[in-house]
Amino acid sequence: xxxxxxxxxxxxxxxxxxxxxxxxxxxxxxxxxxxxxxxxxxxxxxxxxxxxxxxxxxxxxxxxxxxxxxxxxxxxxxxxxxxxxxxxxxxxxxxxxxxxxxxxxxxxxxxx
Amino acid sequence: xxxxxxxxxxxxxxxxxxxxxxxxxxxxxxxxxxxxxxxxxxxxxxxxxxxxxxxxxxxxxxxxxxxxxxxxxxxxxxxxxxxxxxxxxxxxxxxxxxxxxxxxxxxxxxxx
Numbered sequence: 001x002x003x004x005x006x007x008x009x010x011x012x013x014x015x016x017x018x019x020x021x022x023x024x025x026x027x028x029x030x031x032x033x034x035x036x037x038x039x040x041x042x043x044x045x046x047x048x049x050x051x052x053x054x055x056x057x058x059x060x061x062x063x064x065x066x067x068x069x070x071x072x073x074x075x076x077x078x079x080x081x082x083x084x085x086x087x088x089x090x091x092x093x094x095x096x097x098x099x100x101x102x103x104x105x106x107x108x109x110x111x112x
Numbered sequence: 113x114x115x116x117x118x119x120x121x122x123x124x125x126x127x128x129x130x131x132x133x134x135x136x137x138x139x140x141x142x143x144x145x146x147x148x149x150x151x152x153x154x155x156x157x158x159x160x161x162x163x164x165x166x167x168x169x170x171x172x173x174x175x176x177x178x179x180x181x182x183x184x185x186x187x188x189x190x191x192x193x194x195x196x197x198x199x200x201x202x203x204x205x206x207x208x209x210x211x212x213x214x215x216x217x218x219x220x221x222x223x224x
Contacts, residue, residue, distance in 0.1 A: 004155075042116070042201075042214040090155060098143045098205050101212065103155040 002026050006091050006104035013081045013111045021076040021089055021107050029093030032074035033058075033101065034066060036087040043090065049074055050097070081111045114139045116204050118215035125192055126223050133187040133218050135202035140180045144205040147176050147187050149198045150217065156201065160187070192222045 004025045013019055025032065031050050035043040045058030049068040063085060065077045078085060088108050092101040115138045125131050135145070143164050148156040160169045160176040162185065168177040175188040185202055201217040 040216060042216045045212070097208050100144065100146055100158060100161050101156075101203075102158070103148075105155040106153075108153075 004091055004093050004102055004104035006089075006107050008107060009105070010108050011110070013078075013109065015082060015111060017081050018077070018079050019081065019109075020078075021091075021109075023074045023076070023091030023104060024072050025074075025091075025093040025102075026072065027093055027102060028071075028095075029102070030071075030096055031094045031099075032068065033092040033094070034064075034074070034076045035090045035092065036060065037090060037106075038087050046076065046089075081109075083111045085109065086111045114142075114204055114206050114211065114213040116202060116213045116215040118200075118202060118218050120218060121216070122219040122221075124221040124223060127192060127194060129192050129222075131189050131192055131220075133189070133200050133220070135185040135187070135204075135215055137183045137185075137204045137213070139204075139206060140183055141206060142180065142204045143207050145176075145178050145185045146203045146205065147174075147185075148201045148203065150201060151198050159200075189220075192220075194222045194224050196220060197222050 007022045033048045034046040037043050044060050047066040049055045052071045067075045088106045090106050091104045094101050117136045146161045147159045162178040173190040178185045199217040199219045203214045
């Protein structure tokens, strides 16, 4: 069972470049999430999708966009990367509000 | 706004010792409390989920308790092993897709 799969695992960008982080799940999750993890700050929610076809902002959405392509896939796009977006990005899935989250292994992004 | 605190930030113990990790939260109106393990460079692996109606959950050498009235959860690890070395995070679910608040974790090192 693959669970929640994220690609790529590592990425280095220069300021101003764009990229898309991919996430796919095979756990039949209805809801999907993007978090970022920074030292000393815990995980913070960037965007979430409660169900296929819907997306909503989380705590730190500025500089990001998302697409819920279908029930399985939820992508995160950085249109113009900034050094402040250097972080570890995690995708997670769940079966609804308040249900336990299942995480992918993360994407480690460095913006120089 | 919910705040989740984990103290200490780091802990080092000799192999075989029983230990307790602490998680405090400010808003007692939670649905679930979940404990995760995070290995270096990896995602979050769920260890135990305690629903608000429960007082504790057990899995092998792990036991997690929840006291909503005092805003505390503890994770008890019996007979610690070097393989238990990891960062342990707790997350409080307050209802709704956005309302999952993570602590910053306790980094545990078990010395052989």
